[in-house]
Amino acid sequence: MSIIEIENLEKTFKVLNRHEGLKGAVKDLFSHDYKYIKAVDKISMKINAGEIVGYLGPNGAGKSTTIKMMTGVLDPTSGHIKVNGNIPYKNRRINAQNIGVVFGQRTQLWWSLPVIESFKILKMIYQINDKTYKDNLELFDSLVKVSSLYSKPVRQMSLGQRTLCDILAAFLHDPKVIFLDEPTIGLDVSIKSKIRMLIKELNARKNTTVILTTHDMGDVEALCQRAVIIDKGKIIFDDQFESLKSMFGSYRTLKVSVDDMSEKNINDTIRIIESAFNQTKALTVNRSEDWIEIIVDQDKTALTDVLSFVINNIHVSDVKIEEVEAESIIRKIYEGGRTV
Amino acid sequence: MKRYWGLSKGTIMESAAYRGHYLFTFVGNVFYIILVYFLWKSIYANTTQQINGMTFKETFMYLTLAASIYSLMQTWADWDMSRSMLSGNVVLQFLKPTNYQAYKLFENFGVMVSNFVVLFIPSFILIVFVFNANINVGLNMAIFIISILLAYLINFGFDFIVGLLSFYTESIWGISMTKEVIVLLFSGAVVPLPFFPEAMRKILELLPFQAIYNIPLQILTNKSYTVVDFLTQILIQLFWAAILIIGGSLFLKKASKIITVNGG
Ligand SMILES: Nc1ncnc2c1ncn2[C@@H]1O[C@H](COP(=O)(O)OP(=O)(O)OP(=O)(O)O)[C@@H](O)[C@H]1O
Ligand SMILES: [Mg+2]
Numbered sequence: 001m002s003i004i005e006i007e008n009l010e011k012t013f014k015v016l017n018r019h020e021g022l023k024g025a026v027k028d029l030f031s032h033d034y035k036y037i038k039a040v041d042k043i044s045m046k047i048n049a050g051e052i053v054g055y056l057g058p059n060g061a062g063k064s065t066t067i068k069m070m071t072g073v074l075d076p077t078s079g080h081i082k083v084n085g086n087i088p089y090k091n092r093r094i095n096a097q098n099i100g101v102v103f104g105q106r107t108q109l110w111w112s113l114p115v116i117e118s119f120k121i122l123k124m125i126y127q128i129n130d131k132t133y134k135d136n137l138e139l140f141d142s143l144v145k146v147s148s149l150y151s152k153p154v155r156q157m158s159l160g161q162r163t164l165c166d167i168l169a170a171f172l173h174d175p176k177v178i179f180l181d182e183p184t185i186g187l188d189v190s191i192k193s194k195i196r197m198l199i200k201e202l203n204a205r206k207n208t209t210v211i212l213t214t215h216d217m218g219d220v221e222a223l224c225q226r227a228v229i230i231d232k233g234k235i236i237f238d239d240q241f242e243s244l245k246s247m248f249g250s251y252r253t254l255k256v257s258v259d260d261m262s263e264k265n266i267n268d269t270i271r272i273i274e275s276a277f278n279q280t281k282a283l284t285v286n287r288s289e290d291w292i293e294i295i296v297d298q299d300k301t302a303l304t305d306v307l308s309f310v311i312n313n314i315h316v317s318d319v320k321i322e323e324v325e326a327e328s329i330i331r332k333i334y335e336g337g338r339t340v
Numbered sequence: 341m342k343r344y345w346g347l348s349k350g351t352i353m354e355s356a357a358y359r360g361h362y363l364f365t366f367v368g369n370v371f372y373i374i375l376v377y378f379l380w381k382s383i384y385a386n387t388t389q390q391i392n393g394m395t396f397k398e399t400f401m402y403l404t405l406a407a408s409i410y411s412l413m414q415t416w417a418d419w420d421m422s423r424s425m426l427s428g429n430v431v432l433q434f435l436k437p438t439n440y441q442a443y444k445l446f447e448n449f450g451v452m453v454s455n456f457v458v459l460f461i462p463s464f465i466l467i468v469f470v471f472n473a474n475i476n477v478g479l480n481m482a483i484f485i486i487s488i489l490l491a492y493l494i495n496f497g498f499d500f501i502v503g504l505l506s507f508y509t510e511s512i513w514g515i516s517m518t519k520e521v522i523v524l525l526f527s528g529a530v531v532p533l534p535f536f537p538e539a540m541r542k543i544l545e546l547l548p549f550q551a552i553y554n555i556p557l558q559i560l561t562n563k564s565y566t567v568v569d570f571l572t573q574i575l576i577q578l579f580w581a582a583i584l585i586i587g588g589s590l591f592l593k594k595a596s597k598i599i600t601v602n603g604g
Contacts, residue, residue, distance in 0.1 A: 013600060068601055073434045075597060096437040108432045110350050112357035117350065124346030125436055153357070 009079035041233035054224035100170030160191035351450025421503030497584025
């Protein structure tokens with residue numbers, strides 16, 4: 001049974017073309033010079049109850065905009081959505097009772113109050129009965145040992161502690177669907193793994209459907225059976241996360257560093273490598289921080305050939321070979337469109 | 341209804357966390373009252389008589405009481421709305437299973453209650469004892485409380501509508517300041533209504549602004565008020581409160597269509 005149904009969903013933002021400076025600002029007051037940004041472009045998908053779906057894509061792809069429509073905050077420009085049988089933008093309040101939302105960069109907790117007070121306020125807002133409330137607090141504590149944090153005002157918490165509490169707050173009223181928009185942004189490894197475990201457990205115990213937006217492939221690997229990738233407002237991939245990985249299973253990443261890391265030298269080097277393997281279309285070459293990253297499709301070219309070419313033709317200072325990361329796979333999909 | 345009380349409770353508790361703010365506001369009010377004293381003392385300098393039917397003492401009491409009501413009404417609902425519109429945090433309020441106007445009203449009501457306890461009551465006691473104001477204690481007190489609550493609703497009604505404008509323009513600084521000045525001037529908060537020219541006063545009495553300051557003040561201090569007067573004044577307030585709240589709610593319907601939550 002699908003709990004979320006989306007059909008040909010579209011959202012176009014109308015924004016003023018702003019001019020620069022003070023003079024520009026005055027001009028803007030009377031301007032009718034609008035441009036239209038298609039943030040979400042005719043997407044369709046169905047999500048089943050209890051699924052954890054990774055909703056992925058580069059910055060500005062339209063992920064948050066989709067979430068805002070699913071939560072009923074934004075009206076779609078056209079198309080249909082149903083969440084839990086409700087049309088979110090028509091029945092925003094009924095829909096809100098059935099969903100929980102966490103935006104990684106925002107907190108719904110009361111800034112100066114101890115967390116437990118925020119929970120009590122949420123208890124009233126969502127009309128959570130005493131038993132559910134009590135059971136949930138016990139469950140939360142058994143999973144992540146947070147009760148010692150409850151008396152701390154939110155403003156005195158670390159980002160990680162706050163995010164943890166924000167996620168708990170979103171689960172407090174037993175929502176059927178949870179939207180997590182970049183919940184692990186800016187967190188360290190240990191708190192990330194704690195959060196992943198928490199989401200996984202709560203999903204398993206309560207059969208909560210989870211829509212997770214993230215740029216951290218670790219989150220996706222740990223949690224999501226299914227990945228939906230959106231780029232420039234269009235869905236470019238929607239399948240099992242495993243198949244996404246196996247699709248690119250024959251890929252390896254060869255990382256090379258050179259002594260002269262100047263922009264020009266790097267670009268020259270990239271061009272040399274690219275042109276050598278031009279015909280086979282076996283490589284994608286990028287700069288990634290201090291490395292030149294070569295993604296090799298082993299079905300088309302042997303990794304050793306690429307390696308020996310690089311060593312013989314370029315002054316390399318260091319080399320490493322890695323399994324291809326999901327992040328790069330997705331980047332490849334973004335760049336090339338769907339290749340399969 | 342039950343959903344919303346938690347919001348008031350939350351803001352009351354939050355206010356308690358910002359005690360410093362109240363100290364400054366209180367000191368600010370004291371300075372304002374001193375200013376009012378010297379200003380009107382000089383206006384009354386050449387006469388021991390009444391001006392426009394009010395003695396110096398009456399005028400001064402009216403204005404200091406108005407100042408303490410002003411401290412009640414300073415709940416900043418419009419600023420708050422425009423700030424969360426700009427930051428995009430407004431999305432969090434729209435994600436709740438609540439009506440946005442009611443959400444804001446109850447949240448803001450908590451600020452008013454804190455203001456009442458921390459600012460209004462001390463100022464009121466000060467005015468009654470220090471200036472030896474003889475205020476009838478009786479029916480008018482009870483009606484005054486109702487009247488203050490209605491005045492608050494009307495004031496919130498204005499704030500909410502101005503706050504909603506931020507859905508359209510993002511910066512409402514200018515509009516908000518203009519509203520503030522209009523309300524203070526036309527409501528009798530800085531110049532008692534009897535001091536306005538006859539024609540203007542007639543017009544002002546037909547507008548909603550005087551229902552925020554002048555009506556509660558008259559209910560509290562006007563010794564000639566009969567029960568019928570009390571009822572009429574309360575009805576006038578009810579009328580304006582209904583108009584502004586319903587107006588705000590209709591405007592909200594329109595404004596939430598164009599909302600474009602920033603950030604994300
Ligand atoms: N309120 C708005 N007004 C105008 N344009 C907007 C608004 N919100 C988003 N956009 C535009 O819509 C597009 C999609 O934005 P969205 O926030 O959905 O991206 P995202 O996939 O969540 O990206 P990120 O990973 O960076 O959070 C972007 O081009 C953005 O500039
Ligand atoms: Mg986003």
